[in-house]
Amino acid sequence: MIGSVFLETLRQTWKQMVYWGIGLAAMALLVILMLPLFDMQQMKDLLASFPAVILAMIGVGNELEIFATNEGFVAVGFFGKSLLIFAVYPVVMGMRITANEEDDGTMDMLLSLPVQRARVVIEKFLAYSVSIIGVVLLIYFGMHLGVLLGDVELDVARLAEVTFYLIPLMVFTMAVTLLIGVVARRRQVALGIITAYIIMSYMLQTIGLAAEGTVAEPIGAISFFTYYNTGDILTQGYIWPHIAGLVLISAALLLLSLHRYEKRDIAV
Amino acid sequence: MASASVIEMKGLSKTYGSGEGATRALDNLTLNVNRGEIFGYLGPNGAGKTTTIRMLLDLIRPTAGAATIFGMDVREKSVDIHRRIGFMPGELSLWEGRTGNQIIHYVASVRGDTKGIVKQAAEIAARLQLDTSKRVRDLSSGNKRKLGLALAMMHAPELLILDEPTGGLDPLVQQTFHEMMDEYRDKGKTVFLSSHVLSEVQAICDRVGILRDGDLKAVESVERLTQVEFHTVEVRFRDAIPAGLPQQLDALPDISDLSANGARLSMRLVGDFDPLLRAIASGYVESLHIEEPTLEDIFLAFYSGGEED
Numbered sequence: 001m002i003g004s005v006f007l008e009t010l011r012q013t014w015k016q017m018v019y020w021g022i023g024l025a026a027m028a029l030l031v032i033l034m035l036p037l038f039d040m041q042q043m044k045d046l047l048a049s050f051p052a053v054i055l056a057m058i059g060v061g062n063e064l065e066i067f068a069t070n071e072g073f074v075a076v077g078f079f080g081k082s083l084l085i086f087a088v089y090p091v092v093m094g095m096r097i098t099a100n101e102e103d104d105g106t107m108d109m110l111l112s113l114p115v116q117r118a119r120v121v122i123e124k125f126l127a128y129s130v131s132i133i134g135v136v137l138l139i140y141f142g143m144h145l146g147v148l149l150g151d152v153e154l155d156v157a158r159l160a161e162v163t164f165y166l167i168p169l170m171v172f173t174m175a176v177t178l179l180i181g182v183v184a185r186r187r188q189v190a191l192g193i194i195t196a197y198i199i200m201s202y203m204l205q206t207i208g209l210a211a212e213g214t215v216a217e218p219i220g221a222i223s224f225f226t227y228y229n230t231g232d233i234l235t236q237g238y239i240w241p242h243i244a245g246l247v248l249i250s251a252a253l254l255l256l257s258l259h260r261y262e263k264r265d266i267a268v
Numbered sequence: 269m270a271s272a273s274v275i276e277m278k279g280l281s282k283t284y285g286s287g288e289g290a291t292r293a294l295d296n297l298t299l300n301v302n303r304g305e306i307f308g309y310l311g312p313n314g315a316g317k318t319t320t321i322r323m324l325l326d327l328i329r330p331t332a333g334a335a336t337i338f339g340m341d342v343r344e345k346s347v348d349i350h351r352r353i354g355f356m357p358g359e360l361s362l363w364e365g366r367t368g369n370q371i372i373h374y375v376a377s378v379r380g381d382t383k384g385i386v387k388q389a390a391e392i393a394a395r396l397q398l399d400t401s402k403r404v405r406d407l408s409s410g411n412k413r414k415l416g417l418a419l420a421m422m423h424a425p426e427l428l429i430l431d432e433p434t435g436g437l438d439p440l441v442q443q444t445f446h447e448m449m450d451e452y453r454d455k456g457k458t459v460f461l462s463s464h465v466l467s468e469v470q471a472i473c474d475r476v477g478i479l480r481d482g483d484l485k486a487v488e489s490v491e492r493l494t495q496v497e498f499h500t501v502e503v504r505f506r507d508a509i510p511a512g513l514p515q516q517l518d519a520l521p522d523i524s525d526l527s528a529n530g531a532r533l534s535m536r537l538v539g540d541f542d543p544l545l546r547a548i549a550s551g552y553v554e555s556l557h558i559e560e561p562t563l564e565d566i567f568l569a570f571y572s573g574g575e576e577d
Contacts, residue, residue, distance in 0.1 A: 004377035011370075012363065105361030109419075112325050112355040113378045114347045265328035268359075 005110075005120055009127035013093070017131040017138075020089050024082075024135065025142025031078040032146030032154060035070050044068035053210050063231035070154045074143070075162045075230040083225050087198050089135055090170040093128035094177025094194070095187060097121060098257075102267040103187040111266060118258050125178065125254060132170045139163055162233050168246040169228045173198070175253035176224075182257045185267040201225050274427055274458045275301035275324065279333035282319050282482075293319040295482045296333065301460050306453055308473035308490070309462040316482040317462035318358055321431050324460075325355060337427065351379070354420035358431035358462070360412055368393070368400030368407070368415050375419050389422035395448075396441055409436040417445065428452065430461040434468055446472050466566065497566065498538040500559040503548050505531045510551040517547055 047055060047064055055064070058081075066072035079086075098121065101107040110120060140156075140163045147154050177194045184190040201223040208220010220226045227242040280297040283290050294316040301307045311317050322328045324335055326346040335342045337349045362371055372393075376385040393400045398414040407415065413436050420428060434442045449472045452459055463469050469476055470490055478485045508531055517523050517535065520543050525536040531554075537544055 004374070004380075008374045008377070012365070105357070105359055106363055108322070108325075108327055108357050109355075109360075109362065109375075110378075111327055112350060112353075112357075113375060114351040114380075115378055116347055266322075268322075 002119075003123065005115065006123035006127045009124045010130060013096075013127065013131045014134075016092075017134045021135040021138025022142075024085070025138045025145070027082065027085075028074070028078055028139050028142045029146040029149070031074055032143060032152055033150040035073065035152045035154065036150065038073065040068045040070070040073070043073075052212075060231075063235075066231050066234055070152065071158050072231070072234060074154065074159060075234045079162050079166070079228075080230040083228065084198065084202060086166055086170060087173050090128075090132060090172075090174035091177045091191075091194055091198070093131060094174040095181055095190060097124045097128065097174075097178050097181065098261060099181030099185070099187045099190045102185065105268060107266055108268065117261055121178070121258055121261055122254075125174070128174060129171050132174065133167055136163060136166050136170070139166075158234065161237050162230050165228060165233050165238065165243070168243050168250070169224070172224055172246045172250045172253075175250040175257075179253045179257045179260075182261045182264075185264075272302050273300040274303050275299070275307075275335070275337050275460060277320070277324075277333065277335045280320070280323060280330050280335055281332040282316075282323060282328065283331045292482050294323075294330075297484050298333075299477055299484060299487065301458060303458055304453065304456045305474040306449055306459040306461065306472055308469035308476040309460060309479065310464065310466070310469055310476050311462075311479035312464055315479040317479055318431055319482075320479075321355075321357075321429055321460075321462060324429060325350070352425055353427045353429055354423065354425035355429045356413075356416040356420040356431060356433055358435070360416040362404045362412065362415065364405040365403060367403050368398065368418075371404065371415070372400060372419065372422065376422070379423055381423070385423050388424065389418045392418040392421055392448075396444060410438060410441070413437055414441065421448070424457075426457055428457070428459045428461070430459065432463055433461055434463075434465070442468075466561075493566065498536055498561055500561065500565075501535050501537050501544065502557040502559075503533045503553060504555045504557075505533075506552040506554045507531065508551075509533055510548075513547065513550060517544070520544070520547065 044064060044067070047060060047067065060067045060076060063072065063076070067076050098107065101110065111117060140160065143154075143156050143159060143163070146152065147156055176197065177190070180193050180197070181187075181190040184193060202225055204223035205220050205225040208217055208223065208226060211217050211219065224246070227239075227246060232239060277297050277299045280294060281292075282294040283292050285291055297316075297320065309317050309320065319328070323330050324337065324342055326342050329343065338352060340349055342349060363374075366374070372386055372389045373382065376382045376389070379385055390400070393414070396414040396417060398411055398418065400415065400418075402411075404412065404415070413433070417430075417433065420430065434445055437445065446468075449459055449461075453474075461473070473490050475487060475489050476493060477487045509528055514526060514528055514533070517533070518526055522539040522543065523535050523537055525534075527534050533548075535544075
């Protein structure tokens with residue numbers, strides 16, 4: 001029956017989604033509750049004394065004015081600096097689409113049923129995408145809760161774009177993980193490759209930011225993290241070409257994965 | 269006219285890897301399994317049994333050759349075929365955090381007929397004395413296999429493909445399983461089961477295929493295969509081997525490979541025990557050790573004895 005793999009995947013995942021969502025929401029809440037402890041003007045003056053390269057490396061770049069606002073502090077200080085953590089959840093989910101099930105041996109049981117390989121991959125991909133949306137929604141609710149509890153002046157609506165922008169980024173990360181899992185077959189190998197890829201991307205983004213205005217700046221464009229620049233999102237809103245790029249590349253990665261998975265042997 | 273064969277394999281081969289590191293798992297397998305029979309696929313571990321089954325299920329693809337089930341190509345029509353078959357893998361892995369009932373509902377929903385199938389699964393589980401309310405991680409290996417059997421059989425498939433189905437099952441449940449297989453045969457359904465346990469194959473199969481190192485060595489009826497059944501016998505006397513006994517035993521047509529070691533006599537016995545027991549009664553027998561032949565022993569005896577057609 002169409003949708004049965006999707007529903008079962010959601011059933012198997014909803015608890016992890018809630019735990020991750022609560023954990024990340026708690027982090028957001030903590031950052032918001034800490035806001036009254038900072039004097040933004042002093043913070044701005046302090047940061048203004050830093051060399052440009054340091055500002056770039058800590059994610060502030062030339063967005064000092066934005067950073068010295070409550071929204072900017074949350075956007076850069078929480079979302080910008082927690083990117084590696086945000087990348088973990090989609091990696092875990094991406095691994096579950098094929099690599100984990102093959103390593104565990106459950107894929108044999110699943111594919112012995114009247115269901116196409118492509119359907120299994122697509123339904124699981126969609127289910128995990130839904131769980132990513134769930135995690136992001138919980139983060140958003142966590143920020144609302146922080147505002148209520150901390151009596152903080154914070155325009156959460158402005159942060160909505162920064163929050164929901166995480167969805168295409170996390171789906172992209174899951175799509176990359178899926179493809180690596182399909183190609184590598186083995187969980188441990190796939191996990192090693194995707195970890196290296198994410199750390200490398202993070203480093204490239206940092207180099208790109210630190211080298212702003214130099215010939216090394218384009219290096220940052222290689223990193224997918226570059227397409228989640230919290231300062232830019234806060235000032236410009238949704239950057240649709242970036243979102244479209246992430247969505248299209250994710251779709252292409254999914255199609256590549258389907259093609260490769262259809263052709264190869266299922267590992268045991 | 270519709271083919272009587274449910275499974276047809278023609279020149280099926282599988283090689284893992286390439287170049288010098290390539291491993292040949294199956295070589296040019298041609299085999300038919302007929303409707304209404306229980307076919308035992310015998311061989312030691314690593315012979316290629318699971319490889320064959322995984323190719324039939326389109327989990328892995330052959331290097332050469334082709335296979336059909338119900339006349340449909342296993343690659344092109346895998347979904348249509350899987351609708352009509354039930355499968356239990358040798359190394360059964362299920363979703364550890366889910367209960368038996370949840371997995372039954374999941375598998376039933378993928379099959380698209382939840383109500384009827386779930387009811388049937390409950391009946392099978394009751395017959396196998398399986399508690400389906402427990403999580404898979406809390407089930408013993410035997411109970412996991414019971415759940416695997418329920419999942420394979422709950423939609424009453426036309427063809428059952430079972431890889432080492434009774435490993436870990438207690439003798440009483442094995443007996444129930446054998447009864448279920450007999451009922452399957454009576455209903456005109458087909459079973460393809462792999463095993464390395466000769467007694468199991470003898471108990472339930474109509475025909476067997478013997479596989480070794482990826483080669484199909486023989487396809488025989490169980491009746492014919494067991495005609496060459498023999499035992500390895502060791503007799504230990506309290507004092508010494510009675511004088512003239514070795515010569516007397518050597519003269520018996522059913523005894524071969526006779527050897528003496530101190531007060532012990534070892535031999536291979538084909539057929540009845542009575543002539544041997546009468547012959548050794550001339551001495552004081554301290555112990556008598558009878559060993560069942562392994563599948564490999566029977567296989568070697570069958571083919572070294574020139575009994576091929």
